[in-house]
């Protein structure tokens with residue numbers, strides 16, 4: 001007998017408890033979801049506390065936030081690259097040989113820049129796939145928090161957030177492009193790069209020059225801080241090519257465009273894409289086309305591909321195929337990068353490398 005003469009039925013008590021638990025579960029899960037969406041999408045740029053920018057369990061990511069973190073990562077990585085070079089202690093090692101037999105080098109600059117860049121991006125966007133040139137040492141983690149500030153120049157150009165599903169995103173990091181030239185102290189060629197691909201298409205690219213502290217960024221259908229030059233020489237172009245992984249590129253370029261065209265050998269895929277643009281940096285040479293004929297990896301080219309696409313240019317294989325930035329790390333078909341020109345007409349001019357044996 002309960003107090004005041006009320007009898008409690010055991011079945012009634014059980015049903016009541018179950019209902020209560022249900023209400024509590026509903027409230028609690030809603031609260032957690034609200035917390036995550038605040039971090040990821042709805043929060044005011046610049047105002048939020050440090051923490052992940054996207055839900056750890058997937059959800060959506062904002063490409064404008066990814067651009068802000070990508071620029072920060074490229075700059076922070078670049079600080080490491082510069083610091084190591086200025087110390088003159090590079091701890092140069094070989095990772096093996098390229099298919100053509102060149103040394104594939106790695107230095108402390110590559111490793112330390114990679115650590116900074118990878119963990120900045122991974123901490124801000126834990127649920128996205130990140131592919132990076134260098135090995136990430138899980139025992140040597142560094143949690144670097146992004147302060148959720150989006151720089152003014154990005155806010156000015158990209159006026160609204162742009163959400164995409166986290167699982168559609170692949171990030172490509174090159175912590176030190178032109179490592180060969182870095183070891184030779186040819187500083188102007190060196191860049192750090194971040195690229196974001198959505199469903200394999202390059203949509204956002206950052207190329208940073210650590211020694212002149214110049215940064216170019218662009219987002220497809222978003223905005224950019226760099227643009228194409230007003231005109232390009234299509235008839236007798238200046239063609240920028242690799243100085244350390246050249247293969248038969250000079251023969252291919254001269255055979256296609258004639259002896260009146262000029263070949264500019266240069267280090268770094270990032271540097272070579274910047275050569276096609278209107279870049280204020282004094283150490284930057286200018287060219288009309290970028291051609292590469294040997295195997296190359298996606299972290300070397302994705303950022304440049306995204307920037308060119310955002311500005312109306314193109315980067316394809318030499319046979320004109322678009323490059324997909326998912327799956328395998330490398331591409332076999334060489335590269336042709338152009339802007340302000342008829343890209344498909346250029347492709348038609350090039351010889352078939354399989355047939356001519358110029359690969």
Ligand SMILES: Nc1ncnc2c1ncn2[C@@H]1O[C@H](COP(=O)(O)O)[C@@H](OP(=O)(O)O)[C@H]1O
Nearest residue numbers: 098176177178179242245267268269294295300
């Ligand atoms: N045949 C090849 N095999 C492997 N990597 C290559 C390559 N050709 C170019 N690369 C890489 O692409 C980047 C640009 O090359 P290049 O300066 O010769 O144009 C360099 O990246 P890293 O310096 O990041 O290794 C270089 O190692």
Ligand SMILES: [Mg+2]
Nearest residue numbers: 174176177300
């Ligand atoms: Mg590289």
